[in-house]
Amino acid sequence: MISVRNILVEQTERTRHSSKADIHRFIEESELKIASLESQISPLRDREHSCVDAPQRITSHIHSLVELRDHERSCVDALRHIISPIRTLPVELLAEIFRLTLDDPKTHIAEAYRISQICSDWRNVACGNPQLWTGPICVDLGSEKIFGREDLYADGLEAWLARSAPLSVPVSLQLELDRTNSDPRILEIVLRVAPRFRSLRCRGVPLSFISRLAECKLDSLEELDLGFVESDSNAAEFPALTMVPRLRKSSIIIEASRPHALIPWAQLTDLTLHCDSIDVILDILVQCANLTSTALYTSEWYVYPATAQFTRPPLPLNHLHTLTVGFGRSKHMARFLGTVSAPALEALNLNFFGTGMHSVAPLTAFLMQSPTIARLEIYGDYAPTSHELIEVLRHTVHLTHLKLTQFHKHSFDDALLNALSCKDGVAPLVPKLHSLAMYRIMQKGGFTMEALEHMLVSRWRADPETSSGLHAVARWSHVELCWSLRGPFFDNLQRQGLPIELMY
Amino acid sequence: MVLLVTSDNEQFQTEKDIVERSVLIKNMLEDVGESDQPIPLPNVSSSVLKKVTQPSTGPTEIDVRGRYLSTASTTVESPSRPPILEQSQDETRKRTTDISEWDQKFITVDQEMLFEIILAANYLDIKSLLCRRWLQDGSQHDQGARPPEEIRKLFNIVNDFTPEEEAQIKKENEWAEDR
Structure with a gap:
């Protein structure tokens, strides 16, 4: 049996002081030898096949020649390897x-x-490079990868995780209650590297697991996504994750009537929170003095009743620059906007997927306290009416980016387009607006194509120096329209040079 | 314009915005300020610098990922800008979606130049030219993986594992494989 490694060592030693030209010569010599051996082997094989009882001598001679030839071939491979350009890379x-x-x-x-x-x-x-083994690891205890070969998976996972030490790793865990009990080794392996979690994303984890996690020193953890935590009988009431000095970003689903994990809210800068109670959301936000970005949701289905009579003190989130809200009840939106202020807010995303607002007064009041909003996204069937939107946009004079999605005729009509249009001597709404995206806008009974075209073209043609009297009007840098507007309308705008594109 | 001097003493007048894609040269220019003094590049030969800084025009020019375009790749447009300008991965992806076929021999024919360019890219600190994708299948699918045997063949790498080691390596991979 030829040892490729030995031949490689031999040839490396042999060529230690040789030039590249020398090695090319060695290859040529070896190739000649191989050709010579082939020419000897071939007739011997013919003789071997032509004799019914080939003499043992011929067979063993062929065997020794083949060994020599294969050895020589391996030498050629080794020599080529030695001079291959890839070996010039450090x-x-x-x-x-x-x-x-x-x-x-x-x-x-x-x-x-x-x-x-x-x-x-x-x-x-x-x-030898732990960094190569620090890609995201997803452990799904319910997957086919594991079922029936738990030991193989556990060994492989353990070896993989060991290679990334001492660096931190992003881990994703998908658990099922019954599997958690039946297959503890994999979970133990994962928990052993808890101090090296850079991020942890959990799905279907029971509260007892969070309790165990809370006992670990999660020194490297920067991002924690707990998803929905299932209650189980072993759970402590409120497991608190306290040993997480680097944690800044978290996502969690909380049911007000059930125990949930406690996170050191004060150190978070980014929080996504789904909760059925607006009061729990506000209670948590009170503790989040350092938030720069947050997304808050309540369900459109069952929601914990808000304690409407309870008056809260104003809640300023002074560092917040990005806010996304999607509340299942209009009262929640009004309650939230009436309590929270965000003076440094730059981006506001409003989801009206399940309910609208009885009045936009709380929203306009909120916007008056957030004078630096540059990006606004509004989504949903229950968006305010076009007249309300006009009122809202009057309070966002610094707006540069506007995205409207899933609008119906009551929200998006010619009145809104007219207010956004540039007319001589009159400042249009949001004069600094230069990026507009419109997705899934219902045309039927709402706006006319003429009004849309006029709005887009008027702001494109506006002279930023002289038009509109009081305010310079920005030209479009980017316009995205929904796919349904393809055709001559779109082609015409493109011909006029608008930076416009269609999106599905 | 910036004057560059290569290891074989050739001089290149090159536009500033092109050479500044090299972090090394950019830092040098910032340190020196406005100057007519040439910038020496002792680790880069003129043939390599040409490939890195000049627009691709011929059939053997290197593309944005360090591959050589085939003369037969009629559907591939020669990059209109020099590869040094190609920074964005997204842009690279866009560019490659239209490519129907790459020259299978691009590495075997021009490997020496390929690795010289990689070394130069490393020296000049141009991340986009560290062409990782030569480990991937250049023939059909952008994201396809070259089998180990093909990688060995392309780069004249000898498989020096014993059969036992090979079996062990294969086994260590099994836990992550789909069934």
């Missing part, structure tokens, strides 16, 4: 290219293994 650069190869979270595991099975040099480079 190890650090090879490792960097490997790292770039592993940037796809869907394929990074297969890619890492592929790289490490090319040759022992590459394997040493790969295994």
Whole structure:
């Protein structure tokens, strides 16, 4: 049996002081030898096949010649390997290219293994670089990957996680209550690397697991997405995650009537919170003094009744620059906007998916306290009427980006388009607006194409220096229209030079 | 314009916005300020610098990912800008979606130049030219993976694992495989 590794070592030693030209000469010599051996083997094989009882001597002679030939072939391979251009790459650069190869979270595991099975040099480079093994790991205890081969999976996972030490890793956990009990080893392996979690995304985890997690030192954890936490009988009332010094971003679903995980809210800068109670949301926000971005939702189905009579003190979120709200009850929206202020807000996303607002007065009052909003997104069937929107937009004079999605005829009509249009001597709404996106806007019975075209073209043609008297009007930098507006209308706008495109 | 001097003493007058894609040169220019003094690049030969900074025109020019375009790749438009200007990965993806076929021999024919360019890209600090995708299948699918055997063949790499080691390596991969 030929040992490729030994031959490689031999040839490396042999060529230690040789030039590239020398090595090319060695290859040529070996190839001549191989050709010579082939020419000897071929007639011997003919003789072997033509004799019914081939003499043992011929067979063993062929065997020894074939061994010599294969050895020589291996020498040629080794010599080619020695002078191959890829060997000019320094190890650090090879490792960097490997790292770039592993940037796809869907394929990074297969890619890492592929790289490490090319040759022992590459394997040493790969295994010697923990960073190559720090891609996101998803452990789904309900998956087919695990079922029936738990030990194999556990061994593989353990070995994989060990290679990334001491670096932090993003981990995603999908648990099922019954599997959590039946298959503890995998969970133990995951929990052992808890101090190295960079991010943790949980789905279907029971509260007892959060309690165990709370006992770990989660020193590297920066992002925590708990999803919906299932109650189980072993659970402590409110497990508190206290040993998370780096945690800044979190997402959690809370049911007001059930125990939930406690997070050090004060250190968060980014929070996504789904909760059936607006009071719980406000209670949590009171503790979130450092938030810069938050998304808050209540359900459109069952919601915990708000304590409407309870008057809260004003809640200023002074660092907040991005706010997304989607509330299932109009009272929640009014309650929230009437309590919270965000003086540094730059981006506001309003979802009216399940309910609208009885009055936009709380919204306009909120906007008056947030004078620097530049980006506004409004989504939903229950968006305010066009006249209300005009009123709202009057309070966003610094708006540069506007995105409207899923609007019906009561919200998007010619009145709104007219207010947005540029007319001589009159400042249009939101004069700094230069980016507009419109998706799934219902045309029937609402706006006319003429009004839309006039609005778009008037702001495109406006002279920023002289038009509109009081305010300079920005020209469009980007306009996205819904696919249904394709055709001559769109083509005409394009011909006029508008930076416009269609989106599905 | 910036004057660059290569390791073989050739001088190149190159537009500033092109050479500034190299973090190394950009930092040098910032340190030196406005100056007519040439910038020496002792680790880059003239042939490599040409490939990196000049617009692709011929059939053997290197593309944005370090691949060589085939003369037969009629559906591939030659990049209109030099590869040094190609920074965005998204842009690269867009560009490659239209490509029907790459020259299978691009690496075997011009490997020496390919790796010289990679070394130069590393020296000049141009991340976009560290062409990781030569580990991926260049023939049909952008995201396809070259089998290990093909990678070995392309780069003359000897598989020096023993059969036992190979079996062990194969086994360590199994936990993550779909069934």
